[in-house]
Amino acid sequence: MSQSNRIFDDLGRLMNEAAGVADGVRREVETVVKAQAQRIVNDMELVKREDFDALRELVQVQGEEIDALRKEIAALRGDKPAT
Structure with a gap:
């Protein structure tokens, strides 16, 4: 046993x-x-996700700024606003 x-x-x-x-x-x-x-x-x-998100946000802000500047230039020229 x-x-x-x-x-x-x-x-x-x-x-x-x-x-x-x-x-x-x-x-x-x-x-x-x-x-x-x-x-x-x-x-x-x-690329790291944080870097991508930061760059995407920057591009979005710059795009909005460009649109605003285009509208301002068009207003100064007396052009019809683009839609």
Whole structure:
């Protein structure tokens, strides 16, 4: 009976060690994949979302300013306002 318990104890310990090793391998693979993905993204020279949003807002404001200046120029020239 004690021999049987010892076998099961050894088997349980072996399975726990295997699970620990598998978890370590999983973490290592995740680290490598994340590093590779980050390298690919950096190589693509993608713009950050914050930079894109800031530039979009700036372009929108400038577009509104251009429209206002066009209307002002048209008024000074006496042109009919464009619709």
